[in-house]
Amino acid sequence: METFRLSNTGRLYAYSIVHRSFPGIDVPYVSAIVDVDGGGTLKGNLIDVEPDPGAIEFDMPVEIVFGDALGRKDGEGNSYVAFFFRPVNGSH
């Protein structure tokens, strides 16, 4: 096993626009599968895009950004950092 650093960019492979989730989860949001440039596939939320199929294109370039995990904390009050996908400016 070797450590491998994923790049911070990729392209949208597939998605779903989630309008109903479990109680307490904010909707709508875009659940996205992204093929990372140079290898690897990630699943996460596609943000800063209209939750509308007309606004989302297969293979659209995205960047991987990091932020607080929507304010979620575990049982001990710890905060978490999550990754998100954001369209690369001018791509859509």
Add this chain to the structure above:
Amino acid sequence: MDAYIVGVDMIKFGRFPEKSVPQLGAEAALLALDDAGLTIQDMQALYCGNLNQAGGMVGQRILQQIGQTGIPVVNVANACATGATAFREAWTSVKAELYDLVLAVGVEQMGRGLLGGGASRGISKEGLLGSGTMPSVFAEAGLEHTRQFGTTFEQFAKVSVKNHHHSTMNPKAMYQIETPLETVMNSEMISYPNTKLMCSVNVDGAAAAVIASEAKAKELGLMSRAVKVRASVLTSDPWQERDLVMPDVNTCTRKASKAAYEMAGLGPEDVDLVELHDCFATAEILHYENLGLCDDGEAGRLIDEGDVELGGRVPVNVSGGLLSKGHPLGATGIANIYEVSTHLRGEAGPRQVEGARIGLTHVIGLGSACGIHILESAQA
């Protein structure tokens, strides 16, 4: 030695909170035994499929209801392939000539609401790292098909129109309600492109089958309504690059269908009807191609041109499918065997596929288990 289904039935699917899982399973077991004209005293083993009480010895508790004869009981859990797996274990025991008369039961009692997501330590990932709900997972699989072949929301929705229409002719389905295209497309959006009417119904249900060796079926005089098991195949998913984040719902079906056609010495062109795993409308489209009912990229045309409707070239899910008959996880794989057997016996009433001689049943447990059976009428 070939193995035959000599008794098979299911309870009407619905919501029965006043009943227990073993009660539901016992009802189906007795229906299947009655169908064969046999009793639990005649059975040499019981293979019981149930998912939500997988640790609960459901098979033994069914026998507490219908007769504790001391036979071996095997309890099986394999996600949505649970029922088909129980049936296959029963079939395997007859093929191995260990027994010549056995019972398979599939049963499930469901809650309501979304399946999937899963438990996690720390914080919930749902809505943070995408969605793990089943409607979303199968929406993503459907849009992978859109990405490849341009399949439209409307084409996915037509699957639901068709299956709900079929279920109006099936008194054992949960629903008997027509849902026109506009109704399907305008119902609550759950996970685009799956609307609420494009998601399978969570119901309680049970189905059972009695399997006999050819010699036993002849000895008992049961060949006239018997159904021959031409192929029984179970696969798991091979490694695939996107596995960790995107369950591959296609490859295990492709492997299973190829193996099943080979075992039966048949091809998809020989199949008169199919009951496939339409857990979501998007999934049915994928499986037309995975089962070889059409070439890759042709699934949208198949639904547009009516090939898969009752009266079409190869009717799919004439029972109403999981979308309208309902999807009690552990029962589904035997309920679809009941449906195909009923057509092969010419006993399906208004929804009968005329002249049906060969039928195929298919279930998948997410991406990781696929069960396929090819069945043939035993009448010459």
